[in-house]
Amino acid sequence: MGKKWCCAREFQNSIDESVHRTLKDESERCGWDAEFIEKNRTYIHDSGGYTFYKGLERNVTSLKGILQGLDGIWIEEGESLTEETLRVLTASLRLTALQATSYLKGEITLEELAIPEIWISMNRKSRENAVAKKYLERAEPTLERCGFYEDDTIMVMQANYNDLPETWWLGSGLEQERADDYENLSRAEYNHKWLGHYLEEVENSLIPPEWFDACIDAAQVLGIVPTGAKIMALDPSDTGRDNTGYSIREGIHFYDFGEFVGENGNIDLQDALRKARQERVDLFVWDGDGLGALIRDDVDRGLNGIKCEARMYRGSESPDDPDMPYEGKWAEGDKTNKQMFANKRAQYYTKLAERMWLTFKAVKMKAYIDPDEIISIAGDMPLLNKLRSEVCRIPKKHNNAGKIQLMSKDEMWRKHKIVSPNIADCFAMAMEIPEISYGTSETIINFDSWWE
Numbered sequence: 218m219g220k221k222w223c224c225a226r227e228f229q230n231s232i233d234e235s236v237h238r239t240l241k242d243e244s245e246r247c248g249w250d251a252e253f254i255e256k257n258r259t260y261i262h263d264s265g266g267y268t269f270y271k272g273l274e275r276n277v278t279s280l281k282g283i284l285q286g287l288d289g290i291w292i293e294e295g296e297s298l299t300e301e302t303l304r305v306l307t308a309s310l311r312l313t314a315l316q317a318t319s320y321l322k323g324e325i326t327l328e329e330l331a332i333p334e335i336w337i338s339m340n341r342k343s344r345e346n347a348v349a350k351k352y353l354e355r356a357e358p359t360l361e362r363c364g365f366y367e368d369d370t371i372m373v374m375q376a377n378y379n380d381l382p383e384t385w386w387l388g389s390g391l392e393q394e395r396a397d398d399y400e401n402l403s404r405a406e407y408n409h410k411w412l413g414h415y416l417e418e419v420e421n422s423l424i425p426p427e428w429f430d431a432c433i434d435a436a437q438v439l440g441i442v443p444t445g446a447k448i449m450a451l452d453p454s455d456t457g458r459d460n461t462g463y464s465i466r467e468g469i470h471f472y473d474f475g476e477f478v479g480e481n482g483n484i485d486l487q488d489a490l491r492k493a494r495q496e497r498v499d500l501f502v503w504d505g506d507g508l509g510a511l512i513r514d515d516v517d518r519g520l521n522g523i524k525c526e527a528r529m530y531r532g533s534e535s536p537d538d539p540d541m542p543y544e545g546k547w548a549e550g551d552k553t554n555k556q557m558f559a560n561k562r563a564q565y566y567t568k569l570a571e572r573m574w575l576t577f578k579a580v581k582m583k584a585y586i587d588p589d590e591i592i593s594i595a596g597d598m599p600l601l602n603k604l605r606s607e608v609c610r611i612p613k614k615h616n617n618a619g620k621i622q623l624m625s626k627d628e629m630w631r632k633h634k635i636v637s638p639n640i641a642d643c644f645a646m647a648m649e650i651p652e653i654s655y656g657t658s659e660t661i662i663n664f665d666s667w668w669e
Contacts (some may be wrong), residue, residue, distance in 0.1 A: 219262075219264045219265040219266045220266040220288040220289070221266060221267055221268075221286070221287050221288050222266075222267075222268045222287065222288060222289050222290065222291060223268070223269055223270070223271050223283070223284065223287055223289075223290040223291070224236050224237070224240070224268050224269070224270050224271070224290075224291050224293070225270070225271040225272070225273050225290055225291070225292050225293075226272060226273065226292065226293050226294055226297070227272070227273050227274050227292075227294065227297040227298050227299065227302060228272060228274055228297060229270065229271070229272030229273075235270035236270075236291070236293055237260065237268075237270060240260055240268065241253075241255075241260070271283065273292075273298070273302050273306070274299070274302065278305065280305050280306060280309045283309075284306070284309040284310045284333075285309065285310075286316075287310060287333055288331055288333060288334070289310075289333055289334040289335065289336060290306070290310055290333075290334075290335055290336070291336040291337075291338070292335070292336070292337045292338070292339075293338055293339075294338075294339060295337035295338060295339035295348050296339045296340060296341065296342040296343075296346050296348065296349075297346075298337075298346070298347045298348055299347055300347040300350075300351075302347070303347045303348065303351060306335065307335070310333045310335060316331075340409070340410075340413055341353070341409070341413055341414060341415045341416070342409075342415065342416050343415060343416065343417065343606050343610070344415050344417070344602040344603070344605065344606050345602075345603060345606045349415070352371050352373065353373065354602070355368070356371070356373045360373060360375050364376070364380075375413060377411065377412050377413050378391070378395065378411055395411055398410060398411065399411075403425060404425075404427060405417060405425055405426050405427070405609075417429075417605055417606055417609040417610065419610045419612050419633055419635070420612065421612045421613045421614070422609055422610055422611060422612055422613070423566055423567070423570050423611050423612070423613055423623065424566075424569070424570045424573055424608050424609055424611065425609065426605065426609045427577060427581070428570070428573040428574055428576070428577045429573060429594075429605050429608050429609055430605075431573070431576050431577040431579075431580040431581050432573055432576045432577075432580075432591075432592045432593060432594045433594050433596040433601070434593065434594070434595065434596040435576050435579070435580055435591060435592065435593040435594070436469060436470050436593035437593075438580055439579060439580065439588070439591075441469070441588050441593070443467055443468040443469050443470035443593060444467065444468050445467060445468025445469070445589075446467075446468070446499040446500065446650070446651050447465065447466070447467050447496060447497065447498040447499050447500075448465070448466050448498065448499065448500045448502065448647045448649060448650075448651065449463065449464070449465045449489075449492070449493050449496065449498040449500070449501050449502070449647075450463065450464050450465075450502050450503070450530075450642075450643035450644070450646035450647040450649075451463050451486075451489050451501070451502070451503040451504070451643065452503070452504045452509075452637075452639040452640075452642045452643050452646070453482055453485065453486065453503065453504060453507070453508055453509045453512065454482055454485065454637075454639065460476040460477065460478050460485075460639060461476060461477040461478075461479075461482065461485035461486075461489070461639065462474075462475070462476050462639030462640040462641075462642065462643045463475065463476070463477065463489055463492070463640075463643055464640060464643035464644050464646075464647050465492075465496055465498065465647075466647050468589070469588065469589060469591055469592060469593050470593040470594075470595070471592070471593065471594045471595060471644065471647070472595045473496070473595070473598070474595075474598055474600065474604060474640055474643065474644070475598065475599065475600050475640070476600065476639065476640065477489060482508065483515075486512060486515055486516075486519075487519065490515075490516065490519030490520060491519075493519075493520065493525065494519075494520070494523055494525075497523070497525075498525055499524070499525060499526065499651045500525065500526045500527075500528060500649060500650075500651040501516065501520060501525055501526070501527050501528070502527075502528045502529070502530050502646050502647070502649045503516065503529060503530065503646075504530055504531075504532070504642060504646065505529035505530060505531045506531050506532055506533050509529070510529070510531075513527075513529060526651050526652060528649060530561070530565075530646045530649065531561065532560060532561050532562030532565070532642075532645075533560055533561070533562065534560060534561045535555065535560065535561065536554040536555055536557075536558040536560065536561055536563075536564040537554065537561060537564060538554055539553060539554050539555035540553050540554070540555065541553060541554055542554075543556075543557040543558075545567065545568075545571045546570075546571045546574055547567070547621065556620070557620060557621055558620055558621050558622075559616055559618075559620045559621065559622035559623075560622070562623060562645070563620070563621045563622050563623050564621075565645040565646065565648050565649075566611060566623060566645045567621060568645070568648040569592070569608075569644055569645050569648055572590060572591060572592040572648075573592055575590050575591050576591040576592050576593070579591055600640060603640065604640050604641065604644075607638035607639075607640055607641035608638070608641045608644065610629075610633070610635055610638070611623055611624075611629075611638060611641065612624045612629065612633070614628070626638075
């Protein structure tokens, strides 16, 4: 009794956007409403305890004084929390000096010392969100098995509609909506809304998560020993919101990808060229839109003396082979590449999407697909979740000419707060093929595994 709690959201402009109405309704339902009064935007209990409401993003530094001495903070829609808010929040919610002194003097025991708590209620969104990276990533394997996780720092509980008592659920009137969503939403949208899964795609995304997941260790699943040319792609950082991304594939298999995080772009480039030499790549391709257009001489010097073709990729250019017929998954009639794609970026992401679709057919639908047409992604890479989030959140946009076009990086940031998908861009760029392959195009297949 007498507890003091803050009820917060990352974005909250008025008390109407808070959980105040929920607290009132629940106190009435439980018969406690006579014990509470409303006063000055707070909800006060007879014991002296109270709640108040706070939007976090407007002035996050103000939390340092507000939260000290509280018993806890409850944050709704925690999937919207930023890393900065979470950093300030966890450092600001603490005991008062008086409480700490009383404990150190032995006046109260540890059991009597009420350590402040942070309660976050949320539906998963992206694995790259602050709460997911700081807390949920470590809990996911256990949550998948039993819906509960606990360590010395956090406790995580997962609850969905099917965890409610059946009478509660049927009484809510939502079963008809759930059944309709099951028939009409994508699996990713349904699983996010009703089962609390991460939403790894945005509206009109080109590549759904199920295609991506089918590519994880696909070569091993299908019994393929990947061989072929080695292609390394690099996306130099030039926005201030991203790192320098890279990827390396041998034949169909992306066995290495990640980010360089040096002090500046020049150090990242030198690290990338050093890796290209170590891996003896046959083609080094980099993004030439933006600052990448200025590094041609550095690339040539860095690869001097090895058999490696260097090629600048510019996604803003017209599609490759503009007059050739397009024969991929989204073919309509006898359209050419220049009739199908707004630019090279759309064309190459579509190539990536098509190969992921074929991989999905081979892995999940047991269809026979030419093994040189699929994509395999190493499942043990540290940034696999980041890659999934990037690849599955590349939105298409309306094009007045009816061509396939993708949102620009600036549009993705303005409309969805999606930072530059630097590793995903490297996967698209790696669809380039060397003019002359110094490796072998042979692919070794274990047919017993392929047909299982």
